[in-house]
Amino acid sequence: MSDVATPARSGPSSTQALLVLLKARTFIALILVFAFFAFAAPNFLSTANMVIMSKHVALNAFLAIGMTFVIISGGIDLSVGSIVGLCGMVAGWLILNGIDVGLGWSIQFNTVEICLIVMVVGIAIGAVNGVLITRLNVAPFIATLGTLYVCRGAAMLFSDGRTFPNLTGNAEYGSDSFRLIGAGTFLGLPVSIWMLIAVAVVAAYVARRTPLGRYIYAVGGNERGAALSGVRVNWIKMFVYMFSGLCAALVGLIISSQLVAAHPATGQSFELNAIAAAVLGGTSMSGGRGRIGGTIVGAFVIGVLSDGLVMMGVSSFWQTVIKGLVIIAAVVVDQAQQKLQARVALQAEAGA
Template sequence: MTDIPAKAAAPSASGGSLLLTLMKLRTFIALIAVLVFFSIAAPNFLSAANLILMAKHVALNAFLAMGMTFVIITGGIDLSVGSIVGLCGMVAGYLVLNGIDLQIGYTVYFNVFEIALITLLVGIAIGAVNGLLITRLNVAPFIATLGTLYVSRGLALLSSDGRTFPNLVGKPELGTTGFGYLGAGKLLGLPVSIWILLVVALGAAYLARYTPLGRHIFAVGGNERASRISGVRVNMVKMFVYMFSGFCAAIVGLIISSELMASHPATGESFELNAIAAAVLGGTSMSGGRGTIGGTIVGAFVIGILSDGLVMMGVSSFWQMVIKGLVIIVAVVVDQAQRRLQSRVTLMQMAKVG
């Protein structure tokens, strides 16, 4: 998954390293295992239509999980993403239906592109609030984002008095049509949301590996004090990761309301837990400093395919929760075993070098 440990393992050819490689690829192996299992157990599982549908489901969680990955790598946590999804969906729905009343007899309507932009800015702004609380006011990330979780959800409910904004078709004379493109549109045979996921994921992976900001995210998570002394602008790095997480959540809010052509204020409840699960399954360490975008995406696919496949097999949703929980626990146990094995292999290499 990561190139760094892979390099470290390359020189050794002992028995331990084969096991180590297997363990490193565990998320991939899990992905292949669920794919193979369901293609045998569930009819129609491998049909193109079903695969695309599943990919669309997975994409939603994958967006959130990517934002979460960066946050967790810096040693934080973002519980507010589910609420941001809900609030951003409501913002988009409100703008499509009502525009902004300027209180002087005029109402400004935005076109769909502008609405998407405003919604994304709202998500980034909430992320910025998280970041400011954490960096300037020294609130623990868990508490700060727990607070914004409630505030955002409350605002989402207030925006419509708890009602749904239905039928977001828009009016041609106001230029607000076309909102459904994000959720239902296709480009070269693939849904638009998948293309967006691809772009954001590649961007995030590039950022993590080839930019100073990415390097700094890992450094801050590994040792904040040492990073500060080395001149890393720790507060800026933290601001960025929470804002990026808010951005990802806003995208999800847009896509969901576009798919449904309606915004419901309770959308996104407990999404943050799925995002954390995907990140952890993909090898992100909750203590900070370790994790990859690629791993997280694979983790999101494992969780998504698992739940969709179980639905197709007609397994009760209660059992689905039990199974999902077990998968996460096993993943972390294997992760720990890998760490131990890894350090042993490194020791052996050192012994060889002398």
């Protein structure tokens, strides 16, 4: 036995306590990060800062929720950042130009219709990912890497790489309310936060309390076994990529509304932040394990860390280094937890 095993030998109650600590590690990390910045960064705890920070976190959290389902199912979705960019451009185009049907007139849309169309675009790109992976047997990494490039290029093509400015909408068409997605508040909270709460609650419910959620875990844990148990593996995979596409579309809408402009480069490398949040929250890259709650806490740790460091005036180079170290530390601790948990379960079953 190596030194690593020492905690387990000191009795079952302390092992249990350690296990609880390890399980809550992301949450503890969040509290520590919060406490640290509350002292170190002036104005960190002000309401204004809290609102700004949660708006930042929300963008990553949306993507991370979609990513969590994908990773639990044993896949990966690298295309979400590009989908954000493309969906933002689609929204901008619809607001500025509508759809030109080529007969000298065009169809204009109101805010709700624009949102629905953009969401459908996101879901459709997710469906393309899903078809590539389930029907054409392309590895998820490659399939979504391909759509990453295609979507980014398509976003550029929309405007020849230029920004769609002044997306204030047009009251005549009912699209002037588009700004409210990013700027509006309800009961003192930004609309985007309410949207995040809604998506998170639905996702957590799906994961824990529906057969669909259970099947996602089963597919990620053992695809062959799940298939022989009667799980429709291909449908489940289609769902997770489509859901991830939907989450990315929401982020595209929120960003273009917040900025009142759509830029085709928006969302670059967002997918990496989303993966980081999911991993930080305890999602296993090999599939079958992860929680929506953990992912959201993970997104907050990353968001609070980077905003806090900015407020302290730490250089962005150091921020990047620190973010990397935190992610690595999280995975190392996760491994320790898995080992300990497996041993506790084995001991319990050996005694049964």
